[in-house]
Amino acid sequence: MSAEVHDTRTCEVSLVEARAEVERILSDPRFHATERQRAILRYLAERRFSGREEGAKAYSIALDVLGRASNFDASNDPIVRIEVSRLRSSVENFYQAFGAERHVTIHIPKGTYVTLFLRSRVPYEHDEEDVALPDNAPVDPAAEGRAAVSPSGRPLMIHAGMALLLCAAIAACVVIYASKPTLTVRPSVGLSMDAVDARMQGEASQTRDMLLTALTQFQTLTVEKAGYAGVRAQKAAGRAYEIDMKYYGDGDARSVWWQIVDRQSGDLLKSGLETISIDGKSPAAVRQEIADVLARRFAATRGAINNIETHANSVEAIGNACVLRAEYQLDDGGSDNMAAVRSCLERTLAAYPNYSDADALLARVLIAPEGAAGDATVRARALDLANRAVSIAPMSDRAYVALMMTQFADGRVDAALQAGNRAISINPNNPDAVAKLSSVLFSAGYFDAGVAMAQDAARAVDIVPRDAMLVLALDAYRRGDWSEASLLAEQVNCTDFVVRALRVAALGQLGSDQAKERLADVRGRDPDFERTLRQKLEARGFQPVLSAEIEAGLAKAGAVFAFSDVTSAVSP
Structure with a gap:
């Protein structure tokens, strides 16, 4: 399905209306927001009014509004993300409780620092309430052959024409959003782990909790908390899987047998057995090693679930399916399908501009072909995409891997190594991130460190x-x-x-x-x-x-x- 790019500003109100709505909500005592949140709203609105439709960066908000120092690092200090999230909730709660008096609503889309001013409903031109005539009302013969007139004195044909135009405007706004291609999202997984020997159930439960944390670090899956599988399954737009595990133990080893089941069909998709030798390790270290091994097996780019996802989606699908295909193509290293992957990512961003994973993968795809890294224009765009991915998703190892690769291609070795180490700190179990960092280290002359990381990635x-x-x-x-x-x-x-x-x-x-x-x-x-x-x-x-x-x-x-x-x- 091709993505048609639309200008969502056709659904936005005029500058005068937008300014009036900002002043109205900020002066309304029913709008519950702190002073710093109000300041952020005004700051974002003014940027929008000045024509900066891309919004603001977390760094700018931190310095310009919150008074942070110039060494502010959004990856270590989440204050901007927290305050904007609270502001977004305050705005949404206000409109939900009190409506839009001027038919204008302010929106702060999730994952962005930008304000949108949309018309909540189309206002009618007439001020007087239309009065319906009774069925037995006398007909004025003089009115025959003339345009019918409404009680307000306007011809009904004019009202009808205006109504048609207004309906068309509403329909246009609906089309803008309805025409977006279907977005594939990350799959959701539920976990269960039971000990074969009831005396080891405590070990099994602790191992499962460690695995849940490790899987969450990957951000390639939506991991369901215990007791919420049914609710999440109803809401999730992507596929859903159950990972059933059995925990075994003897004197010198611990083992986990596992199987992946498609929740909708009940089909068994894959199974396996992981065994970890104790070898004098502490019980906690053994459990952590099991969790790490299973997390890689399930959630890595070429892990069991993402492998299923990559081959199950249509080649026309955008979103998560596109991101996975890009990662596969980059790992294969060939150029045969690179153009198709790039097109898919471009279409994803055209329909969903704040998709950080698509930003990150497109940055890497741009510099992948031979000679591409030598093009300053290509490098500049790739760096911009990678930085944008980090800004949108500061806890994404995918975003930092993209930043590492684009910075290294631009000759910024130290910055690339810093970004790579940040990716590993976010998710130490991602073999693809570890492998990419090993490549940068080795190429830069840190041979022993590069080899050690390559061995870990394997x-x-x-x-x-x-x-x-x-x-x-x-x-x-x-x-x-x-x-x-x-x-x-x-x-x-x-x-x-x-x-x-x-x-x-x-x-x-x-x-x-x-x-x-x-x-x-x-x-x-x-x-x-x-x-x-x-x-x-x-x-x-x-x-x-x-x-x-x-x-x-x-x-x-x-x-x-x-x-x-x-x-x-x-x-x-």
Whole structure:
């Protein structure tokens, strides 16, 4: 379904009416809001009146209205989000209790710091109440052939025309919102965990609570609290799943058997068994490890539930389905479907402008193609989208991963590492975030730290994230373990130029007969690769010594470079 972009301002009132409504609500003693909330409302309204339709940033509100210092950090201080949320509730409660006297209502959409001034209902032109004539009223013969006149003296045909125009205006406003394509949302899940041995039910309950917290950190699922599954299932627009678990234990291990069931159909979708060795660990540490492993298994990008969601939705769907497809495409590393993914994200944002996940993924998609990071215009837009995602959702690891990748592409290594560490602090169990940070660390020359994080990203997942696999392959090559590098490079689930170059370089260092054949394939895909490789590796942030080592392996496979330092690259 294609998304048609509409201008919602056609449903908004005039500037004069909007200003009058702001003054009315602020002066009304029935409007229960604190002074700082009133100040925020006036601040947002004035920005709207001055033409800044994008609203305000949390940072601006903190400094301009709340008097915070210039080092204010919205990710650590939620004061703006809290105050705006309370203001939004006060405004909604006021209109619900007392209505809109001037047919104007103020709206502060969730997830934004912007005011909208919408017409609550269309007012009629006449001031007098229309009076219906009795059925037996005499007919004035002189009136025949003339336009009928209303009691107020206006021709009824004029009233009818006005009514039609007003109905058309109302219908236009309805169409603006009704024409938005259906938004797919995050799936909801209910959890249950019972101990096979009743004496271990306490352990099982504590493990379930830890798992609930870990799943909530992912923000890819809507996790239902105990006792609310039925209510949430009725309200949720997305799919709903039940995760049923059995807790087992013996002397030296703890195990959890699990199954995922489609709540609507009752179909069993997937099941598995996780076992954790005690090995002298504390009981709390064992329970936390089980929860972490299960959270990755269920809620990671390539986890069980998101894998089901990705393949269950139509390719025309926008929203969460689009975000998941983008994450899959980015992890695959190819460019075949990148244009379709980008279009899907653009359509999502056109229909739902404050969708932070779509902002974050579009930022990453923009800089993903070869050479895109070298375009200053592309980098600027990607950075703007990533910063917007963080502003809308300051507790989203997806938003901070996008900020990390866009900052690194822009050459801001320290800022990128700070954003990456923030993503990990928000959700330490997200293997995709860990893998992305490992890639940035390794490319920036922090080899040991990058490898350690890549190994962590590969823990307890069905499919190791592409970036983690690539870091491990590059590290094996850097250490001179050509066989391991070749094996790992072949396992990387993508075919971008770095992976292709690494595969040929490892074979070249091994003196394999396949090296020349692989080199010919690389040249066939990119005839200029020998001339542009160094530039591409630099654009990826690779350290010069690593780039030189890769070029040395390619030279042994038969590649010819114009750089004089290639042949002098030191091989272990």
